[in-house]
Each structure stands twice: as C-alpha cells, then as structure tokens.
Amino acid sequence: MSHPSSATSPKKRKRDGPTHESLSFELDSSCSKETTGPLLVSFPALQAPEDTPFRCYGRKKMKKDNQKDKDDDGGKYERPLVVGEAPAVEFVSNEEESRRAADSGCSYLLAVHDPRTSKIKVLPFHQTPYILTRTVKALKSIPPADAPSALDYRDARNALGETFGTKKAKAAIRAQERNRVDVNAMKGVIGHVVEGIDEKAEGLLTKEEAKDLVDSTRLVPPFSATATEPEDIYALNDIIPESEMKALNITPLEHNLTTRVMPWKYSKWITAHLKRLDQNEDNSKARKRKLKMLLYVSIMILFRRVMKDRSGLDKDTIYEKMNSVPSTVVDGLLSRFTETTRGSSVHIFTSTMATKLMSYLLALCLRVDDFVSNPRILADDFSLATTNIQNAYRSLGCKLKTLSERELANRGYSDTLADTKFAVLVAPVQFPKAKTGRKKGQA
Template sequence: MASTVGAASMKRKRDERSNESLSFELASSSSTGLGPVLVSFPALEAPKDTPFRCYGRKKAKKDNEREKDDDGRTLVVGEAPAVEFISNEEESQRAADAGCRYLLAIRDPQTSKIKILPAAKSPYILTRTVKALKSITPADASALAYREARTALGETFGTKKAKAAIRAQERNRVDVGAMQGVMQHVIEGIDEKAEGLLTKEEAKELADSARLIPPFSLTATDPADVYPLNDIIPDAEFKALNITAVEHNLQDVGMLPWKHSKWVNNHLKHLSGKEEEKSKTRKRKLKMLLYVSTMFLFRRVTSHSKGLDKDAVCEKMSNIPTIIVDGLLSRFTETTRDSSVHILTSAMSTKFMAYLLALCLRVDSFASNPKTLADDLSVSVTNINAAYRNLGCKLKTLTERERANRGLSDTLADTKFAVLTTPVQFPKVRTGKKKT
C-alpha cells in the first residue's frame, strides 16, 4: 500500500514539472567566451573520460600591445591512456568551408530553460596517434622501396601480362649501385682510349688529305701556289710534251690529240693573237693546253665500261708519248687482282676530273667558265660546279676589270665563273640525313 502511495506522489511531481513553462535563451559567443566546440572522431571514438583542452594560437607582442589570437585559430588536444588526439587544421578548415553552422541547445532542469549556444567553430576533425607505436621507426618511403614493394605485389597477384612487363622492366634496369665500384675504372678506360682519338683540327687535316684532288697548300697566298703545276703534271711528262707541230699552226686543231674541245680551241685562237707574249710563257701555256687535250682523249678511251688493257690504250693513243700514257694509267685507273685491265672507276673519275679542272684553272688565270667545260665533258653544269667547289673555288660573276684582264667579252657579265681564292677553303663535309 505504501508503495502505491509513493508511486502516485512521484507521478504528481512529474506532472507538476511538466506543466511548468519552458523558456529559451539565445546566448552570444561574446558573452560566453570561447564557447563549446564540436569534434569528430573518424573511425574511432575517444573514451568518455578523455580530457580535452582547446588552445588558441597567439601572435607575438608588438609595441606593448596585448597578445591576440591569430584569426581565432584554435587547436583541440586530448589524451587517453593509450591514444592521443589532436585536431587536423587542414581537414577542419575543409569542413568549415562546406558552409554548415552548428548550434548547441542546453536544458537546465532546475529552471526549465533551454539555452541556445552557437558553436565556436565548425567541427574539429581529430586524428589519433597510438602511444605504443611512437617509438617504431617509420617504414622506408623511398622510390626504391616503393618500386620493390610494387614489384613483389605484382609478381604475387598480377596477371601474366603484368608479370611479363615486370620481368622486362627488371632486365632493362641498370643497377647503379653495382656500377659505383667500377665507375672509376670505366672512366680511366675511356680516357685511355680517347688518347688515340683525333682532335678537331687533326680530323679536318685528315679529311682534307683524303680528298681526291691534287696536292695543295693551305698557306698559299697566291692562287698559282695552291696547286703547283708539277703536282698536276709530273716533270718527266711535262718535258715529254712536243708542241712543235701545234706551235707552228695554232689554227689547225687537227694537230691536237682531241680536236673536239671547244675550251682548248678557244684558248688556241686567243693565244694566236698574242704574238708579243714571251716565248717561254707561250710555250708553257701551249704545253698545258696540249696536256688538257691529251686528258680529254684519255677520258674518251678509258670510259669503256669493261676497261681496257695497257696495249689497247696505247694503241688508241699512239700519237701520245708512252711515258704520258703510263702516267695517266697509273694515276687515274685501277686494276683488279690478277688482271691487266685498267678501269676508270667512280673514285678515279672524280680524281681525274679534279686534276683536269685544276689544270684548266691555271690556264684560265684561276677563273674558269663551268658551262664551256661541261659541254666539252658532256656532263651537267651542276656536277662541274660541285667539282670546282671541291677544289676550293667560289662561284661568282666577274667585274668589268677582271673580264678585261682576261680578255673576256661583256656578254659574260652575268655568267658565274669558278674563281680560286686564297687562302683556299674547302666545303664542310655534311653529316646526317638530307632534309626533304
């Protein structure tokens, strides 16, 4: 009975309280100081008895001013027996930028008032640190360790294609660590082998010496000294030239070894009009013209695709001294093994052309007309120009004075001549693929 009465009295008290009016109060953050804060525990909830503290960042004092909070930024820290919690500023700021605001409602049971408190800030995102793991050294996060772990994972769980790619990558990888011990020996070996390499100047000299042209002088200041005459025509062959028949009748081209050369015939006509020229100079020029005519005939005879033996060449050049024929065969033809057949190969043809044009330059006072010689040799002007460039000539038009000194007509004012200048400069050897 007593218990029933007690229960009824308690019910009356509860009903009386429920009839009391509730009131709301909105508190400002300025009146409450910092105010309550909200925190979030990702994947782990802190024990209820974990103490938390909120710290504000402060600026240094300036001119006796009081310390102020740095833009209201605060830090929430909590510590449990096994775990430490601390707010992550970057994640917390990201949550604040989301635009959500939070209010806290606190009911006072004594006064039946509900106080609305604005949260001091958006929720603080907490990160945790296990105290027992602090003393453990973190794992190696280098690129090498990552690659090794990735390779092991791929070899264990990867597909056949992925495993094949891993093996191919491992085969192509250079072990830098293994090279460190032998790197010095490799460098020393390179230096030792490099001692035998040519310098830039030596390589240029070697390339120039390998040119299929007459012997030359790079230091000559006079074009006449660039290609000495005795290096183009040996002295024995030059003395063997007989100009008696030609000298007495310069107009009779039938006395020449090859009478179809327009270049030679023009020079003979020009020479016939200079009776006052010194006898020695005249004879020297006649011998050079006779040798050029001989070279024209030699080229005509040896241009046979299968070549000819020495007797056949001498028979076709019967009016030429044997010493000259032998010299031309030895310098400008090649023979195969166990054969006496002389062939004017491509390389020998280039060499022959260089010697012929060098001799023509000397007769032309070192300014030749490529068009006339191209017609005589039945080759294109482009090939003749390339041969002149290989001799170090420059293609340019002559001035009126230069034409007058050489007895050339004004109709050749726009014609480009191959001019040998000093010091002689050869074209650079092109490397790489030709641009299209």
C-alpha cells in the same frame, strides 16, 4: 464638377527625418600618405572567422639603394606585416603574393556611407591589397616532408601504371625497367670502366690528325693548306710531272693555233683560249707554258674518252688509240689514273680514278683560267651536267659566285655571263665539310 482623378488620387506620405536631394562625397583628410591608414586584405580560397583579431606591424627603416619592396609612392619604408590569429589558425601576409597583386595594375578606394548625413566619405588607399596565407597551429610541430625525388616520382608513377594502365602502358613500363641502369651496382665497377675507356682512347686520332687523314684521302692534286695565293695551292709540277712536261712538243701548235693539231679536236674551252693567245703576239716563256698546259688538257680529255670502257683496256690498245701522245705521258696517266689487278696487264678506269682524273684536269683548267673558270663551257666539253662540274670544282675548294661587270670586262667576258656562276679558287683553301646528317626518309 471636380475632375475624377483629383478625387481618387492618394496623398503622399511624408518621411520622418531630414530630406536630402542627393548624395555628396567627401575626402577624409585624416588619412594621408604619411599615415598607414586602412589596409585591404584578401583570403584566397578561405574565410577567416569574423572575431579574428588582426595587427599591423611596422618594419625597420631601409636605405633607399637597398630597398626591394616599396609602396606606390616610392617611400623609404617596407610594407607593414599584417598578422591575424584565431584559436586554430594563424594568418600572415605573404610578401611575394602581395607583390604579384600589386603588379597586376589594380588600384582601390575605400568609401564609408553615413546614412544620417547621406555623405560618402572616401578614404585615400595608398597601398595594394595584402594576400594572407594560413598556418594550422596543430601542424606546426610536424616537420615538413622532403620533396619527392625524381626516382620516387617515377616509382610511384610506374606503380600506378602497373595497377591501372593498359597492356601497352604496362609493356612500356617493363621495357623501361629493363633498360634502367642500377647506379649502386655500377659504383664498384666504374673505375674499371673508366680505365678501359682511357686505354681504348689512346689509339684515337686527335682533331688535327683526323683532318690530316681526311685531307690525305681527297681525290685532288697535292695542295698547300697554308698558301696565301691561289697559284700556290696546287703546284703545276704536282699536276703535270716535270718529265711529262718536257716530253710535250708544242712546235706544231705554235705554227697553227687551232685544235686540229691537238689530240682532242673538239673542245670549245681550248678553242677559246687559243683565240686569245692568237691575238697576243708575245712569245714569252709564260705563253709557251700555257700552250703546254692547253696541250695537256687536250691529252687528258682524250685519255678520259679512251678509258670510258670500265671493263679495262690493255696497254697496247691504249697506245694505239693515243698514238699522237708521247709514250712517257701515256705511261704517266696510266700509273696515276688507272688500276690493275695482280697478274693482269689490263688497266681499269674505276669511278674513283675517273673522279681523280677530273680533279686534276679541272685544277689545270683553273691555272689556265687565272683561277676563275666557267663550269658551263667545260660541262659541254665533257658531256656532263653543269652541276656535276660545279660539284667537282667545290671539291677543289672553289667558291661558286657571279662576277661583277668590271670583273667580266677585265677577263674579256661578255655581259651575257652576268648571271653565270664562276668557280673561283680562294686562298687559303677551304674544302666543303662532309655531310653527316641522315637523309630524309631514312630510318
């Protein structure tokens, strides 16, 4: 008995012609890098008629140094020019677009299948695709129109806005037109405008003159902008006039180096300097000058305390409150740091004068501190915030910075002041630039 499947299984039909188990690949040796070979072209956004004839035109040989367009193997020939012509359209390869396609990094291989031999012949393709552009023959005789100018573009845009825009857009267009300057109308008067500008500009200050004017209005002692040493920036005679310096009596202070014999007895800064002088037995002229400077700092602090009442004080009241100070010194302070109205004997300590007094006082403190001062100690003496004293030092041209351990040791300061920012006067003096920017939140 036969198997059922064998009785019903159909017989396979034999194919005509030769049979092949698999495809085989073969490299066409007729195409090499020395030959042009097949070319691959692309028609973006259009399709050329199938019967369009194409030709490839070679170009002249170029020198290697001046060559701009090279094929992939670095040859010395420029890429051929591909041209096709149909009855209504011409096609020409676009070098710029073709170069962009070459830079995209894609490479291509062309293969031809032979069904008789079941072989796929691979043609080496050494060049990137050619991007073709078209030209309509009927439009070649029409000259190209000029590109619209910015004025034409704006007029066309405004016309569309007037026709289809919202009320807000139309109002913006009309406002823009009102602010628009008619250049043609200005041509006749431009000469007069320029002459008027030149005439008015004659009275303007130069950059150097403007700087000198700003420096002259600074509420600081007279200074030297060309000084190369800190001690030459603010002269001592400009802070303490010679007549007032001679009027200072330091004899009680030489016998008792404490603040108890000074006009103002509560300054920590003066106390620290007197202790240093007490340890130094030197009776030189420099020591006496430093004592006079410390005495004058005490007088300026007292004067600031006395003149706190901004409503003003008469001279007799000021003399009474500063009875331990020579009258020559009091008169000098009143003339430099107070204001009086016509026909009145009342001396007013305005905010401008208070700033000026503070600048003179701190400039004198810098000289005593060898031009490196600690703003925190002086802030305690003046009952002010440290930032206010720091800003006052900046207005004198000081830089705020910390000192190294060596600098602290050389000046006799403790290591606990390593994080303290000292006011250091540096030559040549540089004042902070005035801020001209608009504050946040202001319109």
